[in-house]
Amino acid sequence: MATQRLGIIMHGVTGRMGMNQHLIRSICAIRAQGGVTLSNGDMVMPDPILVGRNAEKMEALAKKHGIARWGTDLDAALANPDDTIFFDAGTTQMRPTLLAKAIRTGKHVYCEKPIATNLNEAVEIARLAESSGLKHGAVQDKLFLPGLRKLDMLRRAGFFGRMLSVRLEFGYWVFEGDLQPIQRPSWNYRKEDGGGMILDMMCHWRYVLDNLFGEVKSVSCIGATHIPKRWDEAGKPYEATADDAAYATCELTGHNGEPVIAQINMSWVTRVRRDDLVTFHVDGTDGSAVAGLSSCRAQSRVATPRPIWNPDEKQTMNFFDQWQEIPDSQVYDNGFKIQWEHFIRHVVENEPYKWTLPEGAKGVQLVEAALESWKDRRWVDVPALKV
Ligand SMILES: NC(=O)C1=CN([C@@H]2O[C@H](COP(=O)(O)OP(=O)(O)OC[C@H]3O[C@@H](n4cnc5c(N)ncnc54)[C@H](OP(=O)(O)O)[C@@H]3O)[C@@H](O)[C@H]2O)C=CC1
Ligand SMILES: O=C1CO[C@H](CO)[C@@H](O)[C@@H]1O
Incomplete structure (x- = not known):
C-alpha cells in the first residue's frame, strides 16, 4: 500500500x-x-x-x-x-x-x-x-445529513407511493446582539456584505429539492427583514439590510414525473417548536415521513390514525407518538x-x-429567481440552466 x-x-x-x-x-x-x-x-x-x-x-x-x-x-x-x-x-x-x-x-x-x-x-x-x-x-x-439520507432511502424504496408535497421548515432565533451575544456572523444580515436568507439558503434548497423530491420548475417567494437593527461582533449597532426570513413555494417535477409542491419557510427570527432546526415533511399517497438533521420518522398509509375533528373535546391523541423511527443503519460520518x-x-x-460548479450555479439560479419573484410579486419559472 x-x-x-x-x-x-x-x-x-x-x-x-x-x-x-x-x-x-x-x-x-x-x-x-x-x-x-x-x-x-x-x-x-x-x-x-x-x-x-x-x-x-x-x-x-x-x-x-x-x-x-x-x-x-x-x-x-x-x-x-x-x-x-x-x-x-x-x-x-x-x-x-x-x-x-x-x-x-x-x-x-x-x-x-x-x-x-x-x-x-x-x-x-x-x-x-x-x-x-x-x-x-x-x-x-445537506445531502449527507443522516435525516435526509434516511428520507431518501424511503423514497428509493417506493415508501411514499406518489409523492405529493414537501414542507421544509428551517430556522431558529438568531440573537440581535443587544441582550444576548450573536451566534452568527453579522455580515449575514447586511446585503452589501453578501448576507441574506435567500442567498444563503435557497442555494442549499435547490440541490436538496432536485435530488430528493423533484426538479425545481418554478418559484414564488416573499422575503422580509423582520429585525431592522442588530448589533455586530464589537457590540456596535448596525442597520440590518438583508432579508432575515423568506417564505417560498416551489413547483417540482418528481422523479416519476409527478407534480410535487414544496413549501419552504426559512427564518432566523422564529422560535423553535418542532423536531429539529430544520425539518422536511413529505406526504405521499402510501406514506409520509418527517426528517430532521439526523432522525427520520415515517407513517405508512395502513398505520395512519383516524383523527376526528371535535373542538368540544380536548385532543386525546399524541400525534408525535404515531410515527415509526427509521433506525440508524450505518455510522454517519461528517x-x-x-x-x-x-x-x-x-x-x-x-x-x-x-457536485460540480454548474450544480452550484443552479443554486444561485434559484436564489435569483426567488429574489425576482419577491421583487415583482409573481411566480418565476426556473428553466434548465445552460453552462
Ligand atoms: N455549507 C454551509 O453549511 C455553510 C456555508 N457558509 C458559507 O461559507 C462562507 C463563509 O461563511 P462563514 O464561515 O459563516 O463566515 P465567517 O465570517 O466566519 O468567515 C469569513 C472568512 O472569510 C475571510 N475574509 C473576510 N473578509 C475578507 C477579506 N476582505 N479578505 C480576505 N479574507 C476575508 C475571513 O478571514 P479573517 O479571519 O481574516 O477575517 C474568514 O476566514 C460563506 O460563503 C457562506 O455562505 C456559511 C455557513 C454555513
Ligand atoms: O449556509 C448555511 C447558513 O447557516 C445555516 C445554519 O443557520 C447552515 O445550516 C447553512 O448551511
Whole structure:
C-alpha cells in the first residue's frame, strides 16, 4: 500500500465554516485517519497550506492543528505547482474572483456555497471551470445529513407511493446582539456584505429539492427583514439590510414525473417548536415521513390514525407518538468530510463526481429567481440552466 501526498491551498479557514467543518472536521480528521483510501487500497494524504490575510491568526491556527504550512500571500501559494487543489470558504463576494484566479494557475477548485452572489458570475465561473479541464466542486453538505439520507432511502424504496408535497421548515432565533451575544456572523444580515436568507439558503434548497423530491420548475417567494437593527461582533449597532426570513413555494417535477409542491419557510427570527432546526415533511399517497438533521420518522398509509375533528373535546391523541423511527443503519460520518473524500478521489483517480460548479450555479439560479419573484410579486419559472 502506497501513500501519496496531495497539496491543498485552503483559504477562508479562519472563518466559522472554513475552520470547523473544512479544516477540523474534514482535512484534520482525514489526516488523523491516515488519509483517503483509493480504489486500489492506496492512500492519499492531504497536505494543506492555510492562507489568509492575518498572519497572527494563520500561524496560531496552523500551530493549533498541527499544520506545518501557512501563509498570507495567495499568489505565492498559487504559484507552487506542488499544491494542486485550491479550496475557498471565504466571503461569497470574493469567491468567483478567487476561483478564476486559481483555475488560471491550473488548480482544481473546491468551494463553499453559494459559488457567487449572482447568476451571471456563477455561470461565468462554472463555464471557466468546465472549459479548463480541471476538477471542480461546490459544497452540498445537506445531502449527507443522516435525516435526509434516511428520507431518501424511503423514497428509493417506493415508501411514499406518489409523492405529493414537501414542507421544509428551517430556522431558529438568531440573537440581535443587544441582550444576548450573536451566534452568527453579522455580515449575514447586511446585503452589501453578501448576507441574506435567500442567498444563503435557497442555494442549499435547490440541490436538496432536485435530488430528493423533484426538479425545481418554478418559484414564488416573499422575503422580509423582520429585525431592522442588530448589533455586530464589537457590540456596535448596525442597520440590518438583508432579508432575515423568506417564505417560498416551489413547483417540482418528481422523479416519476409527478407534480410535487414544496413549501419552504426559512427564518432566523422564529422560535423553535418542532423536531429539529430544520425539518422536511413529505406526504405521499402510501406514506409520509418527517426528517430532521439526523432522525427520520415515517407513517405508512395502513398505520395512519383516524383523527376526528371535535373542538368540544380536548385532543386525546399524541400525534408525535404515531410515527415509526427509521433506525440508524450505518455510522454517519461528517457530511463535509464525506464530500471532501469524494472530491479527493475525483481529483486523484477520476472517481465520478456530480457536485460540480454548474450544480452550484443552479443554486444561485434559484436564489435569483426567488429574489425576482419577491421583487415583482409573481411566480418565476426556473428553466434548465445552460453552462
Ligand atoms: N455549507 C454551509 O453549511 C455553510 C456555508 N457558509 C458559507 O461559507 C462562507 C463563509 O461563511 P462563514 O464561515 O459563516 O463566515 P465567517 O465570517 O466566519 O468567515 C469569513 C472568512 O472569510 C475571510 N475574509 C473576510 N473578509 C475578507 C477579506 N476582505 N479578505 C480576505 N479574507 C476575508 C475571513 O478571514 P479573517 O479571519 O481574516 O477575517 C474568514 O476566514 C460563506 O460563503 C457562506 O455562505 C456559511 C455557513 C454555513
Ligand atoms: O449556509 C448555511 C447558513 O447557516 C445555516 C445554519 O443557520 C447552515 O445550516 C447553512 O448551511
